[in-house]
Amino acid sequence: MQKACRYWLIAVSLQRKHQQIMHMNVIKSLNQRGQHNWIKILCLAVGLATGIVLIGKAGFEQSWDKDFDTSDRIYVLYEDIIRDGEYQHYSQTSGAIAHGLKRYCPQVEAATRYTGFGWDLPLVTEDDKRIRTNFFFTDSCFFDVFPYRILAGNPKKTLSQPNYCMIPQSIAEKLGGDVIGKKVYYNKRGNLALTIGGIYEDIPLNTRLHDLEVLVSMPTLPQITWDGRDNWVGNDRYFGYVRLAEGITPDDLKAQIAKMRRDNLPADELKKAGVDLDYSLRPLADYHTQDDATRRMIWIISLLAMVLIGCAVMNYLLLVIGGISRRAREMAVHRCYGAEVRNIYGRVMIESVLHLLLSLALAAGLLFVFQDTIQELTGTPLPVILTTGHNIGFIALTCLVVLVITGLVPGWAYTHIPMTAAFKHYNHSHRAWKMLLLGLQFGSATFLFVLLLVVGRQYQLMVNDNPGYDYSTLADLNTDExxxxxxxxxxxxxxxxxxxxxxxxxxxxxxxxxxxxxxxxxxxxxxxxxxxxxxxxxxxxxxxxxxxxxxxxxxxxxxxxxxxxxxxxxxxxxxxxxxxxxxxxxxxxxxxxxxxxxxxxxxxxxxxxxxxxxxxxxxxxxxxxxxxxxxxxxxxxxxxxxxxxxxxxxxxxxxxxNPDVVMRPYTMLMTQLYTDAHRFRSTVMIGGMVALIIALIGLIGYLAGELARRQKEIAVRKVNGAHIIDVLQLFIRDILRLALPAVVIGAIGGWYVSRLWLEQFSEKAVLLPVLFGLCALAVVVVILSVVCIGCYRVASSNPVDYLKNE
Known part of the structure; x- marks a missing residue:
């Protein structure tokens, strides 16, 4: 009994020591020959970097107008017009409507309105310092509805006095910080003088209000434009908002809105004009996210993120599976020394954690280096993309899914290696797995290139389309200054x-x-x-x-x-x-x-x-x-x-x-109209290139493994009279059987998604089937070129080099 216990203790001790050795060897395995670990890490880093940006952008678009605890109770005021049976819907109303709702509806806790009157115009100081900004007339109830943090001043008092304004923190810092009570001028010195009465925190980018900067008191309006603040009909230039009491819905206000209409609207005149005028409320939080174009964009961007991260993960698995034969003896020896299935999974999971951490570190470096490019492509600063809303949680969940897949799949493969692999050559090709992963990568790359083709054609249509006048030699000068x-x-x-x-x-x-x-x-x-x-x-x-x-x-x-x-x-x-x-x-x-x-x-x-x-x-x-x-x-x-x-x-x-006054060519102005389409085109282009490069790396790894496995077969064929072209055809036929259905499926998917994207445009690029065929053919040509280049060395070598040891 004592002897058995001693043997048991020795076995346990050896097993624990072996587990420690397994874990210590994980770091050393990074440079292990034939495992392509740094290529795995690089591909995973590039895929994660691009995917994380796209995930963040999709999350940013979904986070609009959800900054406050009361966001779910803030509603946009709409004007509904029926003219000769034709329904029209506007988010701008006459000046009296917003505060009329507050007066007639006790369920409305606060109401406000604003209207713009100057965009990208200078705010000029006494010493002629100029800051280009946007100007809006805002009433004193603005911060009752939108509780942005007030850093200085009394907004109620400031926005109730003529010739007073409030400015955001960023402009206050440019003006020197201590600006309360100082005078500035609208557009040019000597023009409308405004006293700064308050400073508020900058309005974030993910809101309908993000253009609001200099808030000028509403009583100042008559000095700039016609005064329609008390209009019930006409001068529909005001954006109105209300905050409802808890538990109240717009349906609860219908009776009071009807009474407000009866009391204030000229019913007889509207009837003679053939117009029926009504008002409705819609949630501010849905204004952006429920827009059809926005929803399509979020869906497509999310799909692109999944495709790119999926390509990186599939390439990782392809390289892992391609190296299984080389690690078969190592894993079998571990199991001979007492390693259990859970130990093998633990070893592989630790490797995956290490690879993922290194990939994330490299991805973070790439994001830091290219953050200006990312802001140009997305229109949003990188820190905002990463931290807005629940983006950090989404990114963490994505990394967890990647970790589980890159840990469990290789772990399953290693635990199914026979124990006899420790004592004889193990040469299982896992060809079905490899072909499946390669096919998915080929399909993904084709999907992105088809989408790029359509997006590129639509962008060219927009910037080169005839708008009804020839603008090729036109230039515009804005004279507001x-x-x-x-x-x-x-x-x-x-x-x-x-x-x-x-x-x-x-x-x-x-x-x-x-x-x-x-x-x-x-x-x-x-x-x-x-x-x-x-x-x-x-x-x-x-x-x-x-x-x-x-x-x-x-x-x-x-x-x-x-x-x-x-x-x-x-x-x-x-x-x-x-x-x-x-x-x-x-x-x-x-x-x-x-x-x-x-x-x-x-x-x-x-x-x-x-x-x-x-x-x-x-x-x-x-x-x-x-x-x-x-x-x-x-x-x-x-x-x-x-x-x-x-x-x-x-x-x-x-x-x-005024050096800022400059004529700009219409060609440039027309291009600026389609900045979002240009950004989307560039994003898809980068994604397509990344996906194709990752797929080609996977293909090169697959070819290297197949050539190593079949080099003696190739040598025998050459001895029996096969030429280089005959050897190349062996691999070309195999790849074509895989690539053709994969690129066809990818092209169909790209056509479907691009058609959804095109729905937002009034004029659309023509989608000829031959274009999709040419795009798929181009991907196949690139794939076959890589196959020929990769196989040529072995196909043209001396067969004796591979048979001399037989």
Whole structure:
């Protein structure tokens, strides 16, 4: 009995000592020949780095407007209009509506409204320091609804006094920090003076309000624009929000909203106009995340993250399985020394933990090095992407899943190695596993390249599409920072330049959404339609812009006194349906932003207003302004764009005090319209390259293992008369049987996902089947090229080198 116990204790001691040796050898195994551990770590690091960024971006998009404890009780106020049976839905309302809801609905705890009046314009200090920012009129209840932290000042008092403002912390720091009570100017020194009355924490990026920066008190509004704060109908420029009491839903407010409408809206006038006006509330937290385009984008980005991380994990497993034959004896010897199944799993899991930690460290280094590129691609700083919402938890869960897969699958394979492998050569190829993993990688790479093809074609369509005017030699100058005298001087001097073909002015900038106005006929109370009002244009507008005039004539210098208007083709066609017109020229209309009737003198072909992503499809109307009183844009047509530098040089000579005023080519402005599409294209491009590189690394590892296993077979074939091409065909046939169905499945998946992505655009790239076939063929060609290069050395070598030891 004592002897048996002694043997048992010795066995246990040996087993424990062996386990310690196993664990100590884990680090040494990093450099073990034939295991490709550093390649595994590198591929896993690259896959995790790109995947983590995409996971973070998807999580960031889902976190919008959820910053407060009361976020679930904040609602956006919408205006619902039914005009001639056509339903329209707007998130901007008249000035009185938000506070009207607070007055009529006791369930509303707080209500606020704001409206913008200056974007990317200077905030100027007394010493002429300039900070470009956005300006918004905000009422005193803003921080009751949105409880952002106040760092200094009293927001209620500040936003109730004329000529006062609150600024975010970032601007306060640029101004020196101690800024309470100091005066700044809107747009330029000597213009509207504003006293800084408070500082608030910066509004985060993941909210609908992130453009709000300088909050100017609402009583200041009459000094800048027409005062419609108390309007119940019209001047629908205000964004309204309410915070409901706990347990209250928008349905609970319907009766009070109906009473508010009866008491304040001109029901008879609206009825005569053929308009039914109502209001509704929708959760702020759903405004972004429930948008169809956003939901599609989140789904696609998440799928890309899964594909890239999946490629990295599959490559890891492929390299592990490819090296099983080399480690068979090692694992069998461990088991002969008493290692149990759980010990083998523990050893493999420790290896996986070490590889994952090294991969994460390398991934962190890559993210740090490329953080500026990541911000450019995603539009969001890397720290925000990683820390917003539940992103840290999602990333940790992803790493845990990767650890489980990279630990359990190899562990299962090692524990199924026969014990006899310690005493004879173990050469199980695990070919089925390898082919499955390779096929998944080929399919993933094809999926991303097909998606890249479609995204690239759509992007090229958007930036090169014809918007209804030729913008190849156009440049735009925003005049919001110029005085009327400066505007007239600039126009006069630019016309003198030899490289300038024509100069015109306008209120509107066509690539942007335009303000709306309602159309009436003289003596008729009916409201016929809502149009995109281009407001005032200057001399030669249609000639300079290259917009065809299809009927009548353009404006003349007498138009200012003759009260003339021009309308688009859609305007004419719709009035033929609604009012029975035979033509538009000669007819009179009333537009709500202009007093009295105007006579239509011309019809122009509809240019695209807005972008392909967000087109304004309404008919349009414009008026004439010779004196540039309401000019916001000066547009220049050059003979060629080489003259732009000379024009900007002359501009700086005319306005030396403001170097920020510069003409920008329309080609650049059009490209900026589609920044999101460009970012998505670049993201897919990087993902596709990463996936293909990882797949090719896996293919190279697979070929190396197969060549080592079959080198004697190849030598025998060559001795029997086989040529190099015959040997290459052995491997090409095997890979083709795998690659062809994989790339077909990947191409079909890419086509389906790209079709979903294209649904957000009004104009779509043509998806010809031959394009998908060519994309799949390109992937197959790359794969076969790697196969030929990898196999050529063995296929062309002397067979004696492989048979001399037999």
């Amino acid at each position: 110029l005085s009327l005298t400066q505007k007239r001087l600039v126009v006069s001097e630019l016309k003198k330049l030899s490289g300038v073909k024509g100069v015109t002015t306008s209120y509107a900038y066509l690539p942007e959404m335009q303000s709306g106005d309602n159309i009436f006929l003289p003596g008729d109370d009916k409201e016929y339609m809502n149009v995109a009002d281009l407001f005032d244009v200057g001399d030669d507008y249609f000639e300079v812009m290259g917009i065809p005039v299809i009927a009548g004539r353009t404006f003349t210098q007498q138009t200012d006194t003759m009260r003339e208007a021009m309308v688009s083709r859609k305007f004419e066609e719709k009035m033929k349906q609604l009012a029975g017109w035979d033509q538009a020229v000669g007819k009179q209309v009333i537009c709500t932003s202009y007093e009295g009737p105007y006579t239509i003198v011309g019809v122009f072909d509809d240019p695209r207003i807005g972008s392909i992503t967000h087109p304004d499809t309404r008919p349009s109307i414009c008026f004439y302004d010779q004196n540039m009183r309401y000019t916001h844009h000066i547009t220049v047509r050059f003979h060629d764009m080489g003259a732009l530098d000379a024009a900007n040089k002359r501009l700086h000579e005319l306005i030396p005090e």
